[in-house]
Amino acid sequence: MxxxxxxxxxxxxxxxxxxxxxxxxxxxxxxxxxxxxxxxxxxxxxxxxxxxxxxxxxxxxxxxxxxxxxxxxxxxQPIAMQHSLDGVMEDLEAAGATPLLLVLDGVTDPHNLGACLRVADGAGAHAVIAPKDHAVGLNATVAKVASGAAETVPYLMVTNLARALNELKERDVWIVGTSDRATKSIYDVDLNRPVALVLGAEGDGMRQLTAKTCDELVSIPMLGAVESLNVSVASGVCLYEALRQRKG
Missing domain, CATH: 3.30.1330.30 (Ribosomal protein L30/S12)
Structure with a gap:
């Protein structure tokens, strides 16, 4: 057992x-x-x-x-799933698929991670990537909130997130980070290409090095009194905008 x-x-x-x-x-x-x-x-x-x-x-x-x-x-029993970024990318290249990746920087709440995995599965994201430090791992609570998505979406925990993003760049993946201070909207960027969407936890957002590693930063329009969205909701907005562009 x-x-x-x-x-x-x-x-x-x-x-x-x-x-x-x-x-x-x-x-x-x-x-x-x-x-x-x-x-x-x-x-x-x-x-x-x-x-x-x-x-x-x-x-x-x-x-x-x-x-x-x-x-x-x-x-x-654990099921076989890709556990490395190289493995995921090689599978996508072999299949001729256009990568859609979700990167979470600093998400430590299992309920948030579970919800992010669920929306990643729904939008067809190929993997969720997070740093090994300052991030929650897969556990029973995550699996329950994910409603099965923890079984279908690879969750890759990397030692150095900035290095992993640079490796994605070498594979021609465009790195799009989200920031409340960005002047460009998520709706103003081309997501119909290999892309990794980077989101930080509520409050602190992305770490400075992570933000510097992104190719560009975008914001989610906020028209009411609330200043920001929960990370899982923000993930849904960004991933489904990518899906909309790809199906358009």
Whole structure:
């Protein structure tokens, strides 16, 4: 069991059932839940042939490390996914795809990371990149908030973020950073090309070296009293603008 990881919540576990059912060691469910959502979920588990274990709320909370498990906790084997920037870029080049990358500088909240992964998956981003220091890693909370996207979008933690951005530049990826002080809007730049969108955490924003490494800085128009957006919302604005341009 030492190599197993924990997923919890309906979305995260259902995505794993759909995409990699054989990687599931066992699924614990709350026997006191008899609503239609749980009944449908249990049927899906049985159809997939996964091991089903009846549990109570106390045990589920202990397994998940959180009381917000929704009555569903799974032990799963890690699935193969690219874990290096070079690997991701080589796969994209081989496929003839135009890279769309999300770079997060200083995001330490697992809920924010989970939401960023979810929007990255929805917009078709090829990877999310973050520094190893001052950033949250993948954990059960991230996986739950991501609603399965932690299983589909590579999350690459690099030792030196500025160096990683420069390596992307060498591969002709345009580095676009977001800043409240930028005069150019996200809607004024060409995102229909290999691009990495760089966002910092709320409050501090990007580190100075990260900002200096970007090819250009853009802002998200803010017309009300609020000065900035949550990083996951800002990620959604930027990624979906890139998607709009690419589909236009």
């Amino acid at each position: 030492s190599s197993n990881k924990i997923l919890f919540g309906f979305h995260a576990v259902t995505v794993r059932l759909k995409t990699h059912p054989k990687s599931i060691s066992e699924i614990h469910v709350d026997t006191t839940r008899r609503d239609q959502r749980m009944k449908s979920f249990v049927e899906r588990v049985k159809e997939a042939g996964a091991k089903l274990i009846d549990s109570d709320d106390e045990r589920l909370a202990k397994l998940a490390g959180s009381p917000r498990h929704q009555g569903v906790v799974a032990r799963v």
